[in-house]
Amino acid sequence: MAKVDTSLIAHLPLFAGVKPEDLDEILREARSARYPKNTAIFEQGADAQSFFLLLHGHVRAAKTTPTGEQIVVRYVAPGETFGLAMAIGAAQYPATAMAVDDSVALIWPTSAWPRLIERFPALAANTMQTVGKRLQESHTRILEMSTQQVEQRVAHALLRLASQSGKKRDHGIEIDFPISRQDIAQMTGTTLHTVSRILSGWESQGLVESGRQRIILRDPHKIVVLAERNPDSGAA
Amino acid sequence: MAKVDTSLIAHLPLFAGVKPEDLDEILREARSARYPKNTAIFEQGADAQSFFLLLHGHVRAAKTTPTGEQIVVRYVAPGETFGLAMAIGAAQYPATAMAVDDSVALIWPTSAWPRLIERFPALAANTMQTVGKRLQESHTRILEMSTQQVEQRVAHALLRLASQSGKKRDHGIEIDFPISRQDIAQMTGTTLHTVSRILSGWESQGLVESGRQRIILRDPHKIVVLAERNPDSGAA
DNA sequence: CAGGCAGTTTGCGATAGCGCAAAACGGGCC
DNA sequence: GGCCCGTTTTGCGCTATCGCAAACTGCCTG
Numbered sequence: 001m002a003k004v005d006t007s008l009i010a011h012l013p014l015f016a017g018v019k020p021e022d023l024d025e026i027l028r029e030a031r032s033a034r035y036p037k038n039t040a041i042f043e044q045g046a047d048a049q050s051f052f053l054l055l056h057g058h059v060r061a062a063k064t065t066p067t068g069e070q071i072v073v074r075y076v077a078p079g080e081t082f083g084l085a086m087a088i089g090a091a092q093y094p095a096t097a098m099a100v101d102d103s104v105a106l107i108w109p110t111s112a113w114p115r116l117i118e119r120f121p122a123l124a125a126n127t128m129q130t131v132g133k134r135l136q137e138s139h140t141r142i143l144e145m146s147t148q149q150v151e152q153r154v155a156h157a158l159l160r161l162a163s164q165s166g167k168k169r170d171h172g173i174e175i176d177f178p179i180s181r182q183d184i185a186q187m188t189g190t191t192l193h194t195v196s197r198i199l200s201g202w203e204s205q206g207l208v209e210s211g212r213q214r215i216i217l218r219d220p221h222k223i224v225v226l227a228e229r230n231p232d233s234g235a236a
Numbered sequence: 237m238a239k240v241d242t243s244l245i246a247h248l249p250l251f252a253g254v255k256p257e258d259l260d261e262i263l264r265e266a267r268s269a270r271y272p273k274n275t276a277i278f279e280q281g282a283d284a285q286s287f288f289l290l291l292h293g294h295v296r297a298a299k300t301t302p303t304g305e306q307i308v309v310r311y312v313a314p315g316e317t318f319g320l321a322m323a324i325g326a327a328q329y330p331a332t333a334m335a336v337d338d339s340v341a342l343i344w345p346t347s348a349w350p351r352l353i354e355r356f357p358a359l360a361a362n363t364m365q366t367v368g369k370r371l372q373e374s375h376t377r378i379l380e381m382s383t384q385q386v387e388q389r390v391a392h393a394l395l396r397l398a399s400q401s402g403k404k405r406d407h408g409i410e411i412d413f414p415i416s417r418q419d420i421a422q423m424t425g426t427t428l429h430t431v432s433r434i435l436s437g438w439e440s441q442g443l444v445e446s447g448r449q450r451i452i453l454r455d456p457h458k459i460v461v462l463a464e465r466n467p468d469s470g471a472a
Numbered sequence: 473c474a475g476g477c478a479g480t481t482t483g484c485g486a487t488a489g490c491g492c493a494a495a496a497c498g499g500g501c502c
Numbered sequence: 503g504g505c506c507c508g509t510t511t512t513g514c515g516c517t518a519t520c521g522c523a524a525a526c527t528g529c530c531t532g
Binding site: 063090125 | 305309320323325326331357360364365367368369371372374381383425
């Protein structure tokens with residue numbers, strides 16, 4: 001059994017509606033594993049043998065085209081599940097998962113899923129909610145890519161990262177894991193060059209402070225304004 | 237009870253694993269309704285009071301930005317469910333559904349869902365698969381929007397429409413419901429002008445034949461080639 | 473049968489963002 | 503402490519695509 005204090009994870013969305021005393025039984029089926037920074041957890045196209053609950057660290061889920069281009073599907077924060085391929089009826093993982101920081105996850109074998117949801121229907125319901133939320137986020141992302149220009153999309157992406165994985169600093173919010181310009185480009189459908197130019201511009205206006213794989217939002221409010229500004233209602 | 241022959245819908249994905257004799261009980265909770273062409277079935281933001289199974293016709297699900305721009309989330313074909321907001325834990329519909337052709341749908345009240353899935357767990361499992369598939373499709377769409385240029389995206393969109401709702405014609409495949417250039421633009425993240433130019437070009441090459449809200453793929457194979465061609469490996 | 477209208481086509485700039493290339497930078501490793 | 507490599511910055515031309523405007527067309531309506 002995984003050596004994890006049940007009290008620390010009982011409140012997670014995945015376990016909503018599960019009796020605390022049942023949690024043990026669920027965790028008994030899991031093991032935990034450590035993934036050092038920059039190691040792959042699973043590869044796109046590989047058989048989905050496990051599903052995961054991230055305990056510590058951060059995981060990047062990315063999808064690759066036949067020609068090698070990548071997009072970042074999402075960043076997984078602690079407390080979130082990932083690798084749910086089997087729950088949605090996929091035999092293979094549709095994306096690659098990589099630890100972007102030293103990470104720890106609970107791992108259940110795919111084969112345990114049918115038994116678990118039969119015994120604890122709340123798990124199925126919670127997972128449905130999670131998948132549904134991700135679907136809506138995807139649609140929002142498509143909407144943004146269709147209607148906004150790059151600067152706005154980058155602003156939205158940073159704000160989301162900040163609210164999901166932001167760490168309060170003296171002045172502003174720092175994104176709590178290493179993230180490159182390239183990564184942000186792959187989240188917003190642009191190129192690292194364009195992201196670099198945008199961040200440079202923001203930096204000179206004091207909106208952000210950034211460096212090697214590191215971004216601090218110095219003035220989140222102004223970034224919100226940027227994110228929402230209608231392109232042609234720009235400053236005089 | 238809805239006057240629908242159970243034998244006609246028993247094979248639908250939604251009912252996979254449901255005993256034919258149970259189908260009656262499920263249908264007893266539903267009513268059916270007719271939606272004339274161009275009528276709204278529900279509006280984005282409205283309380284999700286029902287969920288739907290399309291029997292005949294075609295339905296367009298679209299999302300609108302605060303500034304009024306729209307994207308087409310998907311076209312619903314007969315046999316597919318839509319308006320599943322409640323299944324994924326959303327109290328309001330995240331998009332607007334409109335009949336693009338005279339349509340008929342089965343309608344269940346949202347309130348029936350918990351009882352139905354308790355009594356027929358296969359419904360929940362099937363819906364999970366459906367939602368999961370849509371999530372993957374969304375990710376594919378994001379990938380395309382990020383990595384392909386407009387012409388390729390339009391090619392992919394038409395091929396998908398053709399395989400989902402294509403009707404065989406003497407020469408080629410006709411998309412079986414009225415769809416405008418604007419609609420295609422909203423599916424691919426471009427403008428109706430650009431779509432019009434692209435289709436004009438294809439028409440002069442004999443790849444498609446099209447008119448007012450009507451598109452026939454005359455040479456699907458060549459369109460597949462266009463869809464997959466790497467932009468810089470273009471013809472000499 | 474004549475309008476009228478929604479949908480479509482097309483021309484013509486304007487430009488946001490790309491792509492290439494090269495230089496600067498910063499950190500970690502030996 | 504110095505070197506090496508991955509990341510970032512920036513210049514510069516290029517072009518795919520947009521945006522506006524105007525003309526056109528086929529349908530449906532009265």
